[in-house]
Amino acid sequence: xxxxxxxxxxxxxxxxxxxxxxxxxxxxxxxxxxxxxxxxxxxxxxxxxxxxxxxxxxxxxxxxxxxxxxxxxxxxxxxxxxxxxxxxxxxxxxxxxxxxxxxxxxxxxxxxxxxxxxxxxxxxxxxxxxxxxxxxxxxxxxxxxxxxxxxxxxxxxxxxxxxxxxxxxxxxxxxxxxxxxxxxxxxxxxxxxxxxxxxxxxxxxxxxxxxxxxxxxxxxxxxxxxxxxxxxxxxxxxxxxxxxxxxxxxxxxxxxxxxxxxxxxxxxxxxxxxxxxxxxxxxxxxxxxxxxxxxxxxxxxxxxx
Amino acid sequence: xxxxxxxxxxxxxxxxxxxxxxxxxxxxxxxxxxxxxxxxxxxxxxxxxxxxxxxxxxxxxxxxxxxxxxxxxxxxxxxxxxxxxxxxxxxxxxxxxxxxxxxxxxxxxxxxxxxxxxxxxxxxxxxxxxxxxxxxxxxxxxxxxxxxxxxxxxx
Numbered sequence: 194x195x196x197x198x199x200x201x202x203x204x205x206x207x208x209x210x211x212x213x214x215x216x217x218x219x220x221x222x223x224x225x226x227x228x229x230x231x232x233x234x235x236x237x238x239x240x241x242x243x244x245x246x247x248x249x250x251x252x253x254x255x256x257x258x259x260x261x262x263x264x265x266x267x268x269x270x271x272x273x274x275x276x277x278x279x280x281x282x283x284x285x286x287x288x289x290x291x292x293x294x295x296x297x298x299x300x301x302x303x304x305x306x307x308x309x310x311x312x313x314x315x316x317x318x319x320x321x322x323x324x325x326x327x328x329x330x331x332x333x334x335x336x337x338x339x340x341x342x343x344x345x346x347x348x349x350x351x352x353x354x355x356x357x358x359x360x361x362x363x364x365x366x367x368x369x370x371x372x373x374x375x376x377x378x379x380x381x382x383x384x385x386x387x388x389x390x391x392x393x394x395x396x397x398x399x400x401x402x403x404x405x406x407x408x409x410x411x412x413x414x415x416x417x418x419x420x421x422x423x424x425x426x427x428x429x430x431x432x433x434x435x436x437x438x439x440x441x442x443x444x445x446x447x448x449x450x451x452x453x454x455x456x457x458x459x460x461x462x463x464x465x466x467x468x469x470x471x472x473x474x475x476x477x478x479x480x481x482x483x484x485x486x487x488x489x490x491x492x493x494x495x496x497x498x
Numbered sequence: 499x500x501x502x503x504x505x506x507x508x509x510x511x512x513x514x515x516x517x518x519x520x521x522x523x524x525x526x527x528x529x530x531x532x533x534x535x536x537x538x539x540x541x542x543x544x545x546x547x548x549x550x551x552x553x554x555x556x557x558x559x560x561x562x563x564x565x566x567x568x569x570x571x572x573x574x575x576x577x578x579x580x581x582x583x584x585x586x587x588x589x590x591x592x593x594x595x596x597x598x599x600x601x602x603x604x605x606x607x608x609x610x611x612x613x614x615x616x617x618x619x620x621x622x623x624x625x626x627x628x629x630x631x632x633x634x635x636x637x638x639x640x641x642x643x644x645x646x647x648x649x650x651x652x653x
Binding site for chain 2: 224228231232233234235236237239240242243244245246247250251252253254320393394396397398401402403404405406409
């Protein structure tokens with residue numbers, strides 16, 4: 194991957210120029226699908242965009258000293274790491290990448306969750322701390338399955354390079370690993386059965402309780418980018434490649450949006466679990482599926498590259 | 499510059515987030531406010547959201563005659579809402595203490611402590627009245643006199 198390609202993918206597609214509007218579109222689709230399931234009309238099309246602009250135009254909270262600096266720093270760090278992660282997504286396997294970029298991508302996708310845990314503790318609000326603890330516990334539970342599934346996919350294709358992973362043929366281990374990743378997506382996006390960390394009304398707003406104004410706007414942005422990055426990761430791993438860049442890109446967008454509808458349907462159809470139930474679910478089912486995927490990847494590997 | 503200002507006014511008008519405080523209300527008004535979110539009235543189509551934290555809100559909706567115990571919390575919450583903000587007094591209680599007037603634990607009406615922008619009278623007010631009150635509050639948020647933009651505010 195040369196510098197030009199890296200900049201192009203980080204800034205244009207699937208990076209910022211694509212991810213900003215796509216993130217807003219996905220947030221809108223999520224809210225709209227949930228509203229339609231409840232027989233409501235739901236928010237207008239530009240709602241997430243107007244929410245974002247309004248938050249930026251509000252006054253912020255002035256906090257003195259290190260606390261203020263850190264609270265401003267966490268959303269910026271999370272947004273930056275997600276932007277770089279978007280640039281790494283293997284939408285076009287032929288574009289290259291570098292050896293071991295899978296490890297970087299997994300780390301970058303994990304940073305926003307760590308940032309929000311730290312943000313809750315930095316704010317020193319009781320509800321922020323409760324939200325942070327829930328987020329930390331939940332992320333340990335689902336990451337067990339998520340990381341194991343990523344390892345299974347890497348073992349299956351015998352490479353740590355994302356372009357190799359995306360181009361690898363389908364096999365049993367890969368299918369099981371993708372299923373485990375799909376199970377982890379609602380928790381990573383804080384969607385309904387696993388919305389314990391930001392449980393609205395129950396613990397106010399979780400880790401973001403003390404945030405307001407432009408910094409909250411940045412967190413909204415982080416959440417939109419998270420939608421694009423995580424659905425994008427899953428999509429780029431299941432997508433068949435035609436070799437033509439335009440068709441590949443359009444397929445990528447279409448399947449991502451389909452996945453958003455699926456996740457929103459799940460969110461509309463379920464209620465929030467208790468934190469212990471959610472952890473048990475991931476330790477049990479996520480772990481079993483990911484472990485089976487890893488075993489299958491060792492015994493019946495795909496052809497690899 | 500003008501474009502930016504217009505965009506900000508538009509976005510304030512289209513995405514008012516509410517925070518609801520109960521300061522000794524009998525729950526009648528609170529139920530009617532929640533009714534606005536249900537499929538029959540569905541205020542989300544106007545971009546209105548009920549938020550969990552006062553820091554996230556633009557419009558503070560206060561119900562109840564203001565009891566002695568809740569006054570300090572009420573003032574704290576009101577200070578936590580970031581500018582620009584609008585205060586809506588929900589029901590007859592914050593305006594006049596209603597049937598609770600004269601009680602030793604009631605220190606209202608609300609106007610003694612907090613500047614109120616919009617009153618929604620009624621015991622309890624109907625959801626239609628609440629939505630109209632919020633629309634007036636939105637017009638104030640967007641920086642225009644309430645009476646002129648009353649219709650525009652509901653798009």
